[in-house]
Amino acid sequence: MNSHLSYTTEEIAKMLKISKLTVYDLIKKGKLQAYRVGRQMRVDAEDLDAYKAKAKSGGSAVELQSVSPPADEPEEDASGAAAYTSRAAALSDSKRVPHPYPHTAAMSGTVRTIVITGQDVSLDILAKHIESRSKSFRPLRAFAGSMDSLIAMYKGDADIVSTHLLDGDTGEYNIPYIRKLLTGHSYTVVNMLSRTAGFYVQKGNPKELRGWGDLGKSGIRIANREKGSGARVLLDEMLRAQKLKGKHIAGYSDEWTSHMGVAGTVAAGDADVGIGIEKAAYLVGAEFIPLVQERYDLVMINTPNNGELIETICGILRSEPFRKELASIRGYDLSRTGEVIYEC
Numbered sequence: 001m002n003s004h005l006s007y008t009t010e011e012i013a014k015m016l017k018i019s020k021l022t023v024y025d026l027i028k029k030g031k032l033q034a035y036r037v038g039r040q041m042r043v044d045a046e047d048l049d050a051y052k053a054k055a056k057s058g059g060s061a062v063e064l065q066s067v068s069p070p071a072d073e074p075e076e077d078a079s080g081a082a083a084y085t086s087r088a089a090a091l092s093d094s095k096r097v098p099h100p101y102p103h104t105a106a107m108s109g110t111v112r113t114i115v116i117t118g119q120d121v122s123l124d125i126l127a128k129h130i131e132s133r134s135k136s137f138r139p140l141r142a143f144a145g146s147m148d149s150l151i152a153m154y155k156g157d158a159d160i161v162s163t164h165l166l167d168g169d170t171g172e173y174n175i176p177y178i179r180k181l182l183t184g185h186s187y188t189v190v191n192m193l194s195r196t197a198g199f200y201v202q203k204g205n206p207k208e209l210r211g212w213g214d215l216g217k218s219g220i221r222i223a224n225r226e227k228g229s230g231a232r233v234l235l236d237e238m239l240r241a242q243k244l245k246g247k248h249i250a251g252y253s254d255e256w257t258s259h260m261g262v263a264g265t266v267a268a269g270d271a272d273v274g275i276g277i278e279k280a281a282y283l284v285g286a287e288f289i290p291l292v293q294e295r296y297d298l299v300m301i302n303t304p305n306n307g308e309l310i311e312t313i314c315g316i317l318r319s320e321p322f323r324k325e326l327a328s329i330r331g332y333d334l335s336r337t338g339e340v341i342y343e344c
Contacts, residue, residue, distance in 0.1 A: 005045040025157040067099040095155040101177035117142045117149035118162030147228030161299040164230035168237030173295040186302035189342040194333040200266040200274040212238040225269035278331035
């Protein structure tokens with residue numbers, strides 16, 4: 001193998017048939033050697049070979065367990081907190097045994113590597129501020145949806161998790177899911193920001209889509225997000241409230257893994273509607289129909305090891321430089337940024 005060859009975390013995840021979160025966990029624990037190039041983590045080919053050789057000899061076989069969902073997921077149009085938490089329960093009973101967050105730190109000298117999960121650009125800004133303000137932490141980014149992020153935290157594979165999950169029964173964001181998915185843990189929930197979510201539609205809104213009930217119109221094709229993402233949960237909860245079935249909507253089973261992917265598909269005319277946040281619509285040229293204001297929160301586990309981390313994150317969220325940088329991004333409401341929403 002070429003000694004100058006290196007791989008991204010995504011390429012390694014595909015080669016080993018594991019999730020990107022598991023790759024980040026291996027790096028975090030020092031099992032897989034990696035280095036940063038700009039905002040991207042890379043692993044040299046010889047370091048990957050060394051890890052694989054060790055895994056084959058039985059040295060770290062447990063680390064190859066993935067946090068990807070098992071084959072028996074809920075039905076595609078299943079919705080609501082119960083449906084998604086049943087998926088989490090199935091994952092919790094999979095091969096990798098859940099544990100009370102034993103891997104709280106991977107140390108390189110006095111620097112602790114932390115994994116931040118989520119897809120919003122505000123998390124990249126947070127990571128940058130952590131690097132500039134603290135010598136105690138080295139942030140790694142993992143791009144996972146809200147549900148998978150919480151499951152990763154339950155298994156000890158993530159340190160800071162972002163979530164925007166609507167519970168249709170209570171109208172409350174995040175807390176109902178966190179309570180169910182982080183059973184047995186003590187945790188702190190801090191608000192990152194609020195943002196507007198709604199429909200992406202084609203210019204001029206030719207299908208005249210104004211509200212959730214309009215998704216029941218005939219001839220509508222949707223560009224959907226992946227199961228477990230906040231946008232997918234929002235859609236499914238609203239369909240449930242309207243007594244609509246996702247499987248009756250064309251394109252419901254076609255999944256994109258980002259707001260940009262959904263918005264771009266609609267803008268290109270390959271779908272009539274998608275669900276997502278306001279910012280992506282303006283970046284790709286789709287029209288945006290605002291429908292809800294969603295709360296985007298951060299979750300951190302309360303342990304003696306995490307006291308400094310929680311204090312650092314709250315300090316950054318409440319700082320003027322961080323808030324000023326977020327304020328420059330369209331569609332963000334920072335009125336509650338840094339507020340402790342819930343503490344278990």
